[in-house]
Amino acid sequence: MCNSEISERGDKDAVENGVFLMPKFDRDGLIVVVVTEVTSGEVLMVGYMNEEALKRTIETGEAWYWSRSRQSFWKKGETSGQIQSVHEILTDCDQDALVLKVSVAGNGATCHVGYRSCFFRKVVKPDSGAVQLERVETEKVYDPADVYNNS
Amino acid sequence: MCNSEISERGDKDAVENGVFLMPKFDRDGLIVVVVTEVTSGEVLMVGYMNEEALKRTIETGEAWYWSRSRQSFWKKGETSGQIQSVHEILTDCDQDALVLKVSVAGNGATCHVGYRSCFFRKVVKPDSGAVQLERVETEKVYDPADVYNNS
Numbered sequence: 001m002c003n004s005e006i007s008e009r010g011d012k013d014a015v016e017n018g019v020f021l022m023p024k025f026d027r028d029g030l031i032v033v034v035v036t037e038v039t040s041g042e043v044l045m046v047g048y049m050n051e052e053a054l055k056r057t058i059e060t061g062e063a064w065y066w067s068r069s070r071q072s073f074w075k076k077g078e079t080s081g082q083i084q085s086v087h088e089i090l091t092d093c094d095q096d097a098l099v100l101k102v103s104v105a106g107n108g109a110t111c112h113v114g115y116r117s118c119f120f121r122k123v124v125k126p127d128s129g130a131v132q133l134e135r136v137e138t139e140k141v142y143d144p145a146d147v148y149n150n151s
Numbered sequence: 152m153c154n155s156e157i158s159e160r161g162d163k164d165a166v167e168n169g170v171f172l173m174p175k176f177d178r179d180g181l182i183v184v185v186v187t188e189v190t191s192g193e194v195l196m197v198g199y200m201n202e203e204a205l206k207r208t209i210e211t212g213e214a215w216y217w218s219r220s221r222q223s224f225w226k227k228g229e230t231s232g233q234i235q236s237v238h239e240i241l242t243d244c245d246q247d248a249l250v251l252k253v254s255v256a257g258n259g260a261t262c263h264v265g266y267r268s269c270f271f272r273k274v275v276k277p278d279s280g281a282v283q284l285e286r287v288e289t290e291k292v293y294d295p296a297d298v299y300n301n302s
Contacts, residue, residue: 017264046248
């Protein structure tokens with residue numbers, strides 16, 4: 001029997017207190033995934049998995065997602081080398097969100113803009129006018145033009 | 152002028168590299184929010200905000216969400232006392248996800264099941280059969296029956 005067999009949704013108690021993985025996929029068949037760096041705990045990105053991407057991730061120990069923009073499977077790092085090795089997968093109480101604790105290969109960055117984390121900007125409140133953003137990561141880890149050479 | 156004015160979505164470069172908050176709400180008008188504990192960095196929960204909940208959060212410094220199950224605004228902690236004071240709000244490259252770094256009042260827990268974090272279980276791979284879950288938090292912080300007294 002395959003060792004990534006995912007259980008059908010049970011009742012509320014089974015979902016919240018049970019010992020089986022019963023992910024709740026949304027109406028597009030997706031579940032939201034928060035990716036953190038296993039050592040620092042930093043949030044690197046938010047992605048989405050369908051059931052098959054989740055199975056592949058559990059089976060292979062490397063993170064697979066479903067790309068909503070491209071409507072296709074997406075093994076993180078296939079182009080960039082930023083492969084995510086999965087150290088731990090957590091699920092929340094109602095099993096409609098996952099946390100992946102990963103280490104990142106290649107240049108160690110995650111964001112396609114060039115930063116370590118996709119969350120490289122914070123909100124700052126001006127005295128008036130539109131809410132602004134300020135970089136919390138000041139330096140890019142790499143130049144995306146060197147990696148995503150799609151010309 | 153109000154200091155939580157949120158900008159209209161701009162072009163890709165403005166979204167990814169710009170200095171204005173231009174959140175991308177999904178077709179239900181929601182954006183996904185990852186909540187972490189400001190000191191430990193632990194992921195506590197995943198919630199959703201609509202534009203008004205985000206404005207209230209920025210204005211008040213306490214976390215407001217949109218409850219998808221109840222279809223109503225939800226100030227986290229209003230019933231449980233587990234109010235979230237917001238220390239920092241981060242946005243990701245394409246501005247369709249937020250990270251909230253918070254400290255939690257009351258009993259310090261976040262999960263309605265009684266644990267500190269909603270992510271209190273990890274995935275373990277059995278040799279055969281369905282994927283199982285194992286608690287990473289062994290002790291509940293509180294008994295939900297003491298807090299959510301809806302009888």
